Amino acid sequence: MVMFKASRKETSPFDGQKPGTSGLRKKVTVFQQPNYLENFVQSTFNALSADKVKGATLVVSGDGRYFSKDAIQVIIKMAAANGVRRVWVGQNGLMSTPAVSAVIRERVGADGSKSTGAFILTASHNPGGPHEDFGIKYNMENGGPAPEAITDKIYANTTSINEYFIAADLPDVDISVVGITTFEGHEGPFDVDVFDSTGDYVTLMKSIFDFTSIQKLFGSPNFTFCFDALHGVGGIYAKRIFVEELGAHEGSLINCTPKEDFGGGHPDPNLTYAKELVSRMGLGKESSQGEPPEFGAAADGDADRNMVLGKRFFVTPSDSVAIIAANAVQSIPYFSSGLKGVARSMPTSAALDVVAKHLNLKFFEVPTGWKFFGNLMDAGLCSICGEESFGTGGYCFLITGSDHIREKDGIWAVLAWLSILAFKNKDNLNGGAKLVTVEDIVRQHWTTYGRHYYTRYDYENVDAGAAKELMSYLVKLQSSLPDVNKIINGIRSDVSNVVEADEFEYKDPVDGSISKHQGVRYLFEDGSRLVFRLSGTGSVGATIRLYIEQYEKDPSKTGRDSQDALAPLVEVALKLSKMQEFTGRSAPTVIT
Ligand SMILES: *[C@@H]1O[C@H](CO)[C@@H](O)[C@H](O)[C@H]1NC(C)=O
Ligand SMILES: *[C@@H]1O[C@H](CO)[C@@H](O)[C@H](O)[C@H]1NC(C)=O
Ligand SMILES: *[C@@H]1O[C@H](CO)[C@@H](O)[C@H](O)[C@H]1NC(C)=O
Numbered sequence: 001m002v003m004f005k006a007s008r009k010e011t012s013p014f015d016g017q018k019p020g021t022s023g024l025r026k027k028v029t030v031f032q033q034p035n036y037l038e039n040f041v042q043s044t045f046n047a048l049s050a051d052k053v054k055g056a057t058l059v060v061s062g063d064g065r066y067f068s069k070d071a072i073q074v075i076i077k078m079a080a081a082n083g084v085r086r087v088w089v090g091q092n093g094l095m096s097t098p099a100v101s102a103v104i105r106e107r108v109g110a111d112g113s114k115s116t117g118a119f120i121l122t123a124s125h126n127p128g129g130p131h132e133d134f135g136i137k138y139n140m141e142n143g144g145p146a147p148e149a150i151t152d153k154i155y156a157n158t159t160s161i162n163e164y165f166i167a168a169d170l171p172d173v174d175i176s177v178v179g180i181t182t183f184e185g186h187e188g189p190f191d192v193d194v195f196d197s198t199g200d201y202v203t204l205m206k207s208i209f210d211f212t213s214i215q216k217l218f219g220s221p222n223f224t225f226c227f228d229a230l231h232g233v234g235g236i237y238a239k240r241i242f243v244e245e246l247g248a249h250e251g252s253l254i255n256c257t258p259k260e261d262f263g264g265g266h267p268d269p270n271l272t273y274a275k276e277l278v279s280r281m282g283l284g285k286e287s288s289q290g291e292p293p294e295f296g297a298a299a300d301g302d303a304d305r306n307m308v309l310g311k312r313f314f315v316t317p318s319d320s321v322a323i324i325a326a327n328a329v330q331s332i333p334y335f336s337s338g339l340k341g342v343a344r345s346m347p348t349s350a351a352l353d354v355v356a357k358h359l360n361l362k363f364f365e366v367p368t369g370w371k372f373f374g375n376l377m378d379a380g381l382c383s384i385c386g387e388e389s390f391g392t393g394g395y396c397f398l399i400t401g402s403d404h405i406r407e408k409d410g411i412w413a414v415l416a417w418l419s420i421l422a423f424k425n426k427d428n429l430n431g432g433a434k435l436v437t438v439e440d441i442v443r444q445h446w447t448t449y450g451r452h453y454y455t456r457y458d459y460e461n462v463d464a465g466a467a468k469e470l471m472s473y474l475v476k477l478q479s480s481l482p483d484v485n486k487i488i489n490g491i492r493s494d495v496s497n498v499v500e501a502d503e504f505e506y507k508d509p510v511d512g513s514i515s516k517h518q519g520v521r522y523l524f525e526d527g528s529r530l531v532f533r534l535s536g537t538g539s540v541g542a543t544i545r546l547y548i549e550q551y552e553k554d555p556s557k558t559g560r561d562s563q564d565a566l567a568p569l570v571e572v573a574l575k576l577s578k579m580q581e582f583t584g585r586s587a588p589t590v591i592t
């Protein structure tokens with residue numbers, strides 16, 4: 001057996017190792033500086049309680065981006081030197097973020113061991129490669145990201161770190177081969193267990209969804225499918241689940257071989273970056289030849305986010321989560337005994353609220369950030385959640401999740417949609433009848449629940465002072481509804497009155513924490529909303545995000561052109577907020 005020795009190395013702090021909610025993300029070149037990764041990993045070990053390090057079992061894997069393989073070897077050697085008992089590594093170091101969450105919660109090692117945490121190596125939808133981004137985040141025993149109390153402690157430690165421990169003489173482990181390698185240290189044995197990256201996740205998915213009914217859907221001559229992994233890690237799960245388990249054609253997968261640089265693209269599943277999928281689905285300018293597939297989806301680099309499309313049809317993120325919630329109990333065995341509750345982030349459209357009301361479900365509107373969903377799930381209050389994502393650009397993909405794990409899950413969302421399609425089509429899969437399509441399902445949903453026409457205006461790089469003034473103005477204005485309504489009635493007579501307005505604040509029912517200043521909301525009598533938020537008040541300027549949402553209950557009016565339906569409320573939003581007066585902008589930078 002190979003022996004190893006822990007050695008102590010001197011180091012000094014690096015600035016800026018503050019992990020956000022999604023971990024520490026920097027350019028690869030930053031991570032490649034001597035001791036940079038080591039400092040962060042040691043600070044994480046220092047911040048955890050001793051029992052989560054000494055004798056513990058840790059998972060290390062990621063989306064396969066450039067620098068992951070080097071980082072995995074470093075983390076293995078540091079884990080050995082810090083007294084960790086075992087490290088579990090997905091084959092080739094690949095594992096999606098939701099799959100890591102599943103492994104923390106579900107996997108039992110050959111010797112009965114369970115893991116208590118994971119280093120996930122990903123920068124999500126950011127590009128990869130020698131000059132692009134790398135990232136590392138730590139997830140806890142419940143499978144969810146480290147809470148702020150821990151990330152604050154990690155950061156505090158990085159600011160004064162002066163030593164780290166590493167088993168520098170431990171040989172590199174071949175992570176391309178499944179199997180357990182045992183080494184011998186002063187404190188006893190240390191195992192590196194390289195295992196099948198997909199197995200545990202597939203088992204979990206099979207326990208949630210009815211694979212047999214989805215197989216029948218794929219077996220129908222009239223159902224066609226396309227999945228684009230954008231060269232992220234989702235590709236290995238797509239091959240295993242959609243092709244091997246469910247019977248999709250190999251040709252229905254595109255960009256499903258993980259690449260360190262994501263093929264040079266952005267692993268960002270939106271209408272701009274998922275070009276190939278968008279064209280195959282008959283959307284966009286350069287549609288490919290032939291009949292588009294019935295259903296299409298894409299996932300981001302680490303497969304926690306996704307986009308859902310029908311034939312020549314885009315499903316908005318807010319509609320997607322509402323439709324999954326509305327159909328979950330009938331279509332998905334995991335939810336057959338009912339939903340514990342549903343939740344959405346504040347700026348996500350209220351389509352989910354209407355479903356919750358119809359089905360008499362517990363409902364939560366939470367600030368942006370995964371932890372709010374995680375808390376509700378840990379407390380058994382929420383089964384399905386969703387949020388429209390905020391990137392720097394006009395992201396419009398869905399972040400959904402369910403309480404099967406404590407991360408967002410892109411493949412789960414695709415399986416949820418396939419389950420709904422399978423359920424709605426269970427009696428017409430023999431080729432004779434016409435299939436109920438994604439578009440049919442969405443239109444039917446609007447007929448039943450009404451439609452939330454929804455758009456987001458981003459004003460990027462606005463002068464920070466001006467942005468603050470605009471927000472203070474809106475905060476002050478909302479305190480008098482008569483004033484608000486007088487202004488609105490003066491702008492348009494065809495827009496309903498505001499019946500409630502506030503600066504959104506959330507008291508977490510689980511940990512009691514209070515989040516203030518989450519944005520200004522104007523709620524209209526007819527169910528429409530305006531939301532104003534300020535973000536990224538950095539040195540370069542601020543971004544104002546304006547969410548405009550027109551609710552239409554009348555089934556004869558749910559098929560309108562979205563821009564037409566929103567026009568009156570857009571006019572009200574811009575004039576009410578004095579957008580141009582405050583910011584000097586006559587138009588937003590991005591409209592989503
Ligand atoms: C960082 O961790 C080390 C080792 O546990 C500890 O001695 C030190 O006090 C910690 N520093 C801070 C600022 O938390
Ligand atoms: C896709 O995301 C990028 C940012 O990563 C953004 O610039 C672009 O506008 C987005 N496209 C759409 C259609 O949302
Ligand atoms: C289903 O597919 C078969 C075989 O391609 C085709 O002959 C049939 O017309 C299709 N049925 C419908 C309803 O589109």
